[in-house]
Amino acid sequence: MAPLAPTTVLRRFWRSPWRDIAQFVLLIVVVVWLVTLSSARLGYNWQWYRIPRYFWTVRNGRPVVGELLQGLGYTLQLSAVSLVCALTLGLVVALLRLSSSFMGRALSRVYLEITRNTPLVVQIYLAYFVLGPVLGIGRFSSAVLALTLFEGSYMSEIFRAGITSLHRGQWEAAYSLGLSTLDSYRFVILPQAVRRLLPPLTSEVVSLIKNTSLVSLVSLADLSMQARVIAADTFLTFEVWFTVALIYLLIMVPLAITARWLERRYAIAT
Amino acid sequence: MPSLPDIAPLAPSDAAAAPADDILIIEDVFKSFPGVEAVRGFSARIRRQEVVVIMGPSGSGKSTLLRCLNGLEQADSGLIIVDGIPLDDNHAHRLEIRQETGMVFQSFNLFPHLTVLENINLAPMRVRHKSEQEATARSMELLGMVGIADKASSYPAHLSGGQQQRVAIARALAMSPKIMLFDEPTSALDPEMINEVLDVMKDLARAGMTMVVVTHEMGFAREVADRIILMDSGSIVETGTPDTFFTNPREERTRRFLSQIL
Ligand SMILES: Nc1ncnc2c1ncn2[C@@H]1O[C@H](COP(=O)(O)OP(=O)(O)O)[C@@H](O)[C@H]1O
Ligand SMILES: [Mg+2]
Numbered sequence: 001m002a003p004l005a006p007t008t009v010l011r012r013f014w015r016s017p018w019r020d021i022a023q024f025v026l027l028i029v030v031v032v033w034l035v036t037l038s039s040a041r042l043g044y045n046w047q048w049y050r051i052p053r054y055f056w057t058v059r060n061g062r063p064v065v066g067e068l069l070q071g072l073g074y075t076l077q078l079s080a081v082s083l084v085c086a087l088t089l090g091l092v093v094a095l096l097r098l099s100s101s102f103m104g105r106a107l108s109r110v111y112l113e114i115t116r117n118t119p120l121v122v123q124i125y126l127a128y129f130v131l132g133p134v135l136g137i138g139r140f141s142s143a144v145l146a147l148t149l150f151e152g153s154y155m156s157e158i159f160r161a162g163i164t165s166l167h168r169g170q171w172e173a174a175y176s177l178g179l180s181t182l183d184s185y186r187f188v189i190l191p192q193a194v195r196r197l198l199p200p201l202t203s204e205v206v207s208l209i210k211n212t213s214l215v216s217l218v219s220l221a222d223l224s225m226q227a228r229v230i231a232a233d234t235f236l237t238f239e240v241w242f243t244v245a246l247i248y249l250l251i252m253v254p255l256a257i258t259a260r261w262l263e264r265r266y267a268i269a270t
Numbered sequence: 271m272p273s274l275p276d277i278a279p280l281a282p283s284d285a286a287a288a289p290a291d292d293i294l295i296i297e298d299v300f301k302s303f304p305g306v307e308a309v310r311g312f313s314a315r316i317r318r319q320e321v322v323v324i325m326g327p328s329g330s331g332k333s334t335l336l337r338c339l340n341g342l343e344q345a346d347s348g349l350i351i352v353d354g355i356p357l358d359d360n361h362a363h364r365l366e367i368r369q370e371t372g373m374v375f376q377s378f379n380l381f382p383h384l385t386v387l388e389n390i391n392l393a394p395m396r397v398r399h400k401s402e403q404e405a406t407a408r409s410m411e412l413l414g415m416v417g418i419a420d421k422a423s424s425y426p427a428h429l430s431g432g433q434q435q436r437v438a439i440a441r442a443l444a445m446s447p448k449i450m451l452f453d454e455p456t457s458a459l460d461p462e463m464i465n466e467v468l469d470v471m472k473d474l475a476r477a478g479m480t481m482v483v484v485t486h487e488m489g490f491a492r493e494v495a496d497r498i499i500l501m502d503s504g505s506i507v508e509t510g511t512p513d514t515f516f517t518n519p520r521e522e523r524t525r526r527f528l529s530q531i532l
Binding site: 167170172173174175176177178179180183187191192 | 342365368372380381384392396397441442
């Protein structure tokens with residue numbers, strides 16, 4: 001392989017999930033530095049040894065799952081369900097926006113305008129306090145609903161870009177062969193679009209997982225919520241938040257690596 | 271290049287039974303784009319098994335006309351009838367016409383994520399509901415006819431331009447179309463690959479396929495065209511047999527065009 005020009009490397013890096021991770025690591029370094037500085041001033045008493053029990057403890061010879069691990073499970077569950085829903089919604093909205101139906105295009109526009117121009121926090125409150133009671137759904141479902149509506153609009157933009165970036169000739173060839181619109185999407189357009197979508201979609205998944213931390217606002221027992229509670233109870237503020245940041249990071253890294261692998265695996269030889 | 275013994279979708283008995291009727295009727299077709307009248311009152315009738323070559327300067331509306339014929343573009347006015355089916359607003363009509371009309375593009379437009387075999391199998395399996403086995407048998411036969419059976423499991427990116435265009439022809443033929451439309455099928459090819467594609471097209475013409483070909487390949491036109499149409503500014507300048515068209519054209523415009531491409 002020929003060595004890549006520095007600008008190419010930079011551009012690839014800029015578009016890859018590694019950018020998010022690098023940002024995150026940089027952020028942590030800065031925070032650690034600041035914290036060390038301020039804790040020295042405050043005379044902060046580090047007590048790392050008190051952290052492990054929030055992962056698990058052994059009581060009566062049985063392992064018991066601690067709050068942090070519970071919160072992590074909850075965060076992962078919320079992320080997974082919201083991700084599947086947001087991907088589905090995003091795809092449907094993108095297809096509607098590209099369809100020849102006037103109603104479909106208008107509907108998707110309205111949805112996009114509303115969700116793009118409202119902060120996620122507001123959507124979470126709306127889902128929890130207004131939509132939740134109206135639809136008779138619980139706390140978890142409300143959180144999924146808010147995250148789905150919010151992330152769905154970003155997903156739909158990613159899908160739309162991937163679909164429209166395909167050469168018109170692909171549509172025309174599918175059309176000329178007599179394939180139905182559905183089959184053209186299924187066998188010709190989407191398989192090619194998905195390959196282009198993997199990098200931006202991964203970034204979006206990363207931001208979805210980060211965004212789940214906002215549901216702690218409506219007192220859902222996710223990782224961030226548990227961290228807040230523990231920190232408030234024990235004054236282990238720095239230790240707890242560093243641990244939580246590290247956990248989030250540990251979710252992102254495998255994700256980035258998987259995305260890389262998928263990207264290579266499905267790269268179309270050109 | 272192997273010969274194409276039985277590529278014609280029409281069995282000989284069929285052809286004998288059917289009168290030499292017009293399989294494609296084009297009447298007074300207009301098509302405009304914002305600011306351009308691309309096709310202006312084009313009319314022609316094409317008989318079964320006829321090979322018609324359309325020539326004309328760049329921008330004269332050849333591609334637009336061809337794309338109107340299978341519904342890729344919707345004509346603004348005029349009449350297009352393909353094998354008795356009018357190309358109108360009826361969805362079923364449009365669907366049938368694009369299934370019965372094969373199209374070969376200048377830029378091949380193979381599906382890059384599918385192998386050669388999958389490219390050819392796709393439409394017969396999804397549209398004609400053939401089993402994979404059935405479709406593959408026919409696809410391999412077609413690949414043999416266009417001379418690249420050994421490339422069945424390759425991806426398009428690993429084929430030369432000439433090979434890709436031959437796959438594109440096989441892919442269109444797999445739907446057993448009644449008419450084949452070619453839009454400058456060799457103009458994106460390196461010179462040394464043009465003949466391998468033209469040879470396939472010649473064999474196809476000899477086997478009795480009805481063809482409308484936009485090309486500036488004089489040798490091909492002379493050898494297999496029944497009729498040559500010169501288009502300019504969206505309408506017909508002159509129509510003639512290869513003999514009269516090339517050696518004794520009526521129109522001054524045709525003479526000028528020929529002197530430019532010779
Ligand atoms: N999709 C389109 N939108 C706008 N103008 C077009 C489009 N397709 C073709 N045209 C215009 O129509 C005219 C005829 O084009 P075309 O049919 O491609 O000619 P040819 O194939 O003979 O070169 C040209 O002026 C071209 O710019
Ligand atoms: Mg053209």
